Amino acid sequence: AQSVTQLGSHVSVSEGALVLLRCNYSSSVPPYLFWYVQYPNQGLQLLLKYTSAATLVKGINGFEAEFKKSETSFHLTKPSAHMSDAAEYFCAVNFGNEKLTFGTGTRLTIIP
């Protein structure tokens, strides 16, 4: 079955520390992968997407993600967290069925 799993519904990091948000997928076909961010009381904004041109994808606001086929993962990272990064992050996958399937989200809290 095709699915998306985000490990950790809540993640807290100190300001300036590394941010690591995990996303794994289950699929028998090559998926297309996205990370979206949702700030309070707002819709979703695209952070980055995997285009198959490179396994390391750079997005907005200093975020990047690495596609690892062998691990079926697409983890999101940022070297140094800022207070403004506090939000909910969603991993999304297009399994080739013309819709996006979302993970359950990870709420990121930044500790001053």
Add this chain to the structure above:
Amino acid sequence: EAGVTQSPTHLIKTRGQQATLRCSPISGHTSVYWYQQALGLGLQFLLWYDEGEERNRGNFPPRFSGRQFPNYSSELNVNALELEDSALYLCASSGDRLFMNTEAFFGQGTRLTVV
């Protein structure tokens, strides 16, 4: 350029009533997607409209329905409201069907509260 717009921002209804939510896609986008974001459940795919036709629907009962108008705007109707229908309803549009890595652009959502 205007993004995806949704109205109303908030909607309060009584159990058993009907709710109508509206979405205007980005100009030139023909595909509209509806998602339900209930507390703790992430985003669940509801409906996809393209070129005025319903192309796909998620695992929701028939009382969730909608349509797409000739100008590509869309309406989501929820009949016989139940308390568990309380959620943020997000609309997204794309310039093409969601092939491969086509991006979907989201509106700010309609917060539906059923009391």
